[in-house]
Amino acid sequence: MAAVALTTAACSPDPGREDPTGSPCTSPRVVDQSQETLVADCEALWAIHTSEGLDDVVGLEGFADDPTWMQSSAWAHPNPLDDWYGVGVADGRVTYLSLAGISPGSWPDLLALTELRHLTVDCVSGPISPELGDLHNLEVLSLGSGNIDADGSRSGISGDGLYECPGTMTGPIPPELGNLTNLTNLLLSSDELSGPIPPELGNLTELFVLGLAHSRLSGPIPPELSSLTELYHLNLNNNQLSGPIPPELGNLAQLGVLDLAVNRLSGPIPPELGDLESLRELSLGYNFLSGPILAELGELVALYLLNLNCNNLSGPIPQQLTSLRGLQSLFRHHNQLSGLILPGLGDLPQLIGLYISGNQLSGSIPPELARASKLGTLDLSGNQLSGQIPAEFSGLTDLARLDLKDNRLSGPVPDSLADLANLWLLSLDGNELTEPRPMGLEERPGWWHGTIGDHTSRITWDQWNAYCLRDSEPDQGTGQPTTTSPSTDDQAEPSRAIAPQGTVPDNTRHLHYPAVEQTPGYRYGPSCLWTDL
Template sequence: MREVFYYFLLLFSFSFLQTPAQEEAEALLKWKNSLSSHGLTSWSLNSSSSTTTPCNWTGIRCNKIGRIVGINLAKSGLIGTLYQFTFTIHLTSLFTLNTLGLTLFWGFPTQVSQLRLGAIPSEIGNLLNLRVLCLFNNSLVGPIPYQLSNLRQVSHLHLGGNYLENPDPIRFKSMASLTDLNLHYNLLTLEVPPFIFQCSKLIFLDLSYNNFTSMIPVQLFTSLKVLKFLNLTQNQFEGPIPMEIKNLAELQELKLGENRLNGTIPSEIGLQSNLRILELHENPFHGPIPSSIGSLRMLERLNILKAGLNSSIPYELGFCTNLSFLELSQNNLVGPLPPSMASLTRISELGLSSNQISGEIHPFFLSNWTELISLQLHKNNLSGTIPPEIGSLHKLNFLILFQNQLSGSMPWEIGNILNLYELDLSNNHLTGFIPPSIGNLSRLAKLSLMNNQLSGTLPHEMGKLKRLQFLDLSLNKLHGTLPSSITHLENLNSLYVHYNNFSGNIPKDFGPSSLGSVSFSVNNFTGKLPPQICIGGKLVYLTADQNMFDGSIPPSLKNCTGLAPRRPVIQIR
């Protein structure tokens, strides 16, 4: 949430000895004229212009006596350098300068097509009354100049999205007024710059997407006691999470994902009662999810994806009733879903895939999870039937249950999930027929029912799925003819019906212009392949062997120059 702040409050503020307003305007014009590209057409002092005072210029704000106190040039299309922007003798009443979203390159002026990387000029350390310094998303290189630590009044320092390196650890002093520090997406390495530990007023600290390789320094948790937002994502921090994390009583967001942290997740993490976001994903932890996590009653987002966890899901997780995002996939979690998870009535995204979770998907879960947008339980050992209560998930976009041990029939109520975009029930033990209510899913783009024991005919209502791009019905016991309505699937890219008992002719008008892959193999089809099977020229994969097709090869196949045989492609009797 604090990152959004920088899109609206990204500014310098400084105060100097007064200089005439004319000099202020001329200084800005000199800088504007050095830019390679800009949209500052109102910046002019021509007598014929209606904007003879800089107070009427785009992005300029003046005080009551006509002195420039604010410059906001975000999204003004500027390309160039700050080489001719003076930091000392002009614009001394300036309070705000917003440079976010500009393409600014520090260093010597160059042509747009030959932009060079440059360093932060050390002279910026002369702006002793600066309050907010934001140089986000440029191409700045080199060490962060130690002169920045002269800016004793700076509260917000945002240098993210550059190529900056570690500052001099000895010459870079404490910045006692600093409350927000963002250094993400840079080239910082080895250890966390020690000046950070002396910034006792820090509330927001983002060091993500760098190359730190040390252990997480304990000082982050002992010296920065008012910290609310800590982001160390995607570095190479190693070792355990320090137990001293319990000292951060104000912490609201803790992001430690994509590092090399190991050991167990400390139970002390449950003491952060204000925590709203906890991300520990993609670290080589081991052991259980601590039951103390149930104390995080404010928690809204929990991500422990691919973190080496090997336990059951703690019953206490159900106490985190504010959770809207829960991702525990790709671990070694075992046992059934605890009944307490039915209390997660605000959950909108639930990912538990690629574990060893067993037991049934009980109806009371689905009855309470009505806010779900994504339900991903694939690659587990879930058994039992798909409850008809699945139809109560009216907001659901993704229902992914493949590779479990689910049995029984597809519930008719599945056709009530009108917002469904992807439905994957493949690699289970489902029986019975495909319910005609499937035709209600007008937004469905992907449907995979492969490798089940489904029987019966393909419902005519399948042709109502006008947005369908991927359809896999292979490895079932379906029979009868393909309904003529499949010719209405104009957006279909992939169709797989191999290893069934289909018979009769394939509708002769079948041939979506977007078709790239199709397999009719190992059925009892007769007649001819559709003459327009490759009318769109995008087909790269076609199998039709082990059928009883006759006649000539469709002439439209000459359009498919990307079609290369990888196995017997067509067997015509």
């Protein structure tokens, strides 16, 4: 018997040595061998890490912050399991995992981690496994096919500071994800993620954040999402969703952010959205919405961003919007709004940006707008405004962009505009003004005046800086804008715009850069001034 015992001991792994097969999980310095379930979790992690189809870069996301992040040894012996990058351990199980990537063949190993509460994978290849719906303890699920942000100077990273995913997450959202009833955060994003939003997601009644943006999801927004009564952030931006906005969304009493921009939604804005008293951001831009801007939106007293850009909205601006005392940014350009600009908009003390270009607004510019003392951008271009430019605008000391082009304004340009020290864009073309610009602006340091040249027809649209394209009228066939337009709001700009074809027309030789200095804190560089078009 003693000889047998000796033989058995001789065949046992040395506690101080790694498994010769390469797995570190048999080392007690990595995992306490008495915790069998944790050893099993370790083996599952190691199988994911060494799976075929993933190169050494696509390991755990956290080691992007370490100088040795390219070394696979950073996720191995002799580091204890709970020190592995992107791994969290609690109560003898792996509960947190943040991966840079996963191959299609690794889903079974991942599903062995049955106590996971947080799972983030930046680079998913292939379809989402329906079996993820069996990880009932998950509270956070984030899957994508985006790029990993990193310092471009590090070894192995491209010069633009991004690591390209080796594959793309494809296919539909599995309805089985509706079984993850403990989820508080669900984030899915991929250019190839398609199909409808499963109504089963309405079962996730603990959800706080639902983000399905920047994908190719289609079909209607399921009214079942109105069951997510704990939801604070709903982001369906930049998809191909169609049909009306479900009025049932007005039941989401806790909702603070509703972003449905850049889709194919149609019909009127449902008045039930006026019941969302906690709403702080409402983005409905770049859709096909029609009808009036509802007076009920004036009941959203917590709102600080309202984006209705590039729809087919019509009628006057409702007086009730002047009750939104916390409003900072108001985007309503490129619609069919008519009537007068409300003087009461000047009584919004937090207003920073007012964008109502490309409409059919008429009458004079109310001097009361100058009471909005924090205003940094005022864009009233492309309307039917008449009368003179209010001299009171000289009191807008934070004003950086004043765009009044393509109206019917007349009379002199107030010389007092030259006192606006922060002004770096002044666009007045297409009016009947008696002076092109006020005295004093011509000599302002940092301003350059001139034309771009006569050979712009040799430049293709792909080569042209999109932020120097004039806001176009909606395409008559689609009703959508044919170019993107500058905006201080990240969510107001579509990342997949309908691109023009061919070459830039010759008449862009009249394009001027009136300013080359960028206002501190403003996201875009010098804007453009069009003449003679």
